[in-house]
Amino acid sequence: EPEVTQTPSHQVTQMGQEVILRCVPISNHLYFYWYRQILGQKVEFLVSFYNNEISEKSEIFDDQFSVERPDGSNFTLKIRSTKLEDSAMYFCASSHGTRWGDEQFFGPGTRLTVL
Amino acid sequence: GNSVTQMEGPVTLSEEAFLTINCTYTATGYPSLFWYVQYPGEGLQLLLKATKADDKGSNKGFEATYRKETTSFHLEKGSVQVSDSAVYFCALSPSGAGNQFYFGTGTSLTVIP
Numbered sequence: 001e002p003e004v005t006q007t008p009s010h011q012v013t014q015m016g017q018e019v020i021l022r023c024v025p026i027s028n029h030l031y032f033y034w035y036r037q038i039l040g041q042k043v044e045f046l047v048s049f050y051n052n053e054i055s056e057k058s059e060i061f062d063d064q065f066s067v068e069r070p071d072g073s074n075f076t077l078k079i080r081s082t083k084l085e086d087s088a089m090y091f092c093a094s095s096h097g098t099r100w101g102d103e104q105f106f107g108p109g110t111r112l113t114v115l
Numbered sequence: 116g117n118s119v120t121q122m123e124g125p126v127t128l129s130e131e132a133f134l135t136i137n138c139t140y141t142a143t144g145y146p147s148l149f150w151y152v153q154y155p156g157e158g159l160q161l162l163l164k165a166t167k168a169d170d171k172g173s174n175k176g177f178e179a180t181y182r183k184e185t186t187s188f189h190l191e192k193g194s195v196q197v198s199d200s201a202v203y204f205c206a207l208s209p210s211g212a213g214n215q216f217y218f219g220t221g222t223s224l225t226v227i228p
Contacts, residue, residue: 004158006158033215033216035216035218041220042218042219042220042221043159043204043206043216043218043221044218045215045216045217048214048215056214056215058215091158091159093159093216101147101164101166101208102208103149103161103164104208104216105161106151106158106159106160107158108156108157108158109158
């Protein structure tokens, strides 16, 4: 069964450093997403991506965040200058996006720890 | 706006007990509703969904009915097993396609033999 994959599973970085989180969505899906979950809090939407551009983004997704689909398979989230409060589990998801009530398929997540 | 309120956990049950996890929502338009489950060390997996009022989603013995009049989508299972121990998330997707999901806080369930 096709699945969303994410790398790395755990990333430790120093405050102020850049990180890139990688995802491989399901191959025939059209919409891609990033969510994050700070420990003990809700899963929060960051951004959605469709047709090679951002289709929706939340207030969390400020100028220090960017997304890219550099080739036909990868979908990346870059954080330019990490802050302590960026420590969270980051989930990538994808969906067909063309049908009412489409489910989103989630990856296993990348745990980001900012020291 | 759109939001999901989910029963606080953690919940601990004995095997074969009845499970209810409450979920209520606020939404504009006609959302679709979902329950996702997260087993330890894994990502969120779809458990069940319902796309319109009075629909019942079911899977692996779990059920939830989309109640528009009470804006609820409570998760139930008649007899839980140890293998059901996980975190359960209620979520909604607003009308249309390709929209962000809004999640509840998650409810941790532990089933003891």
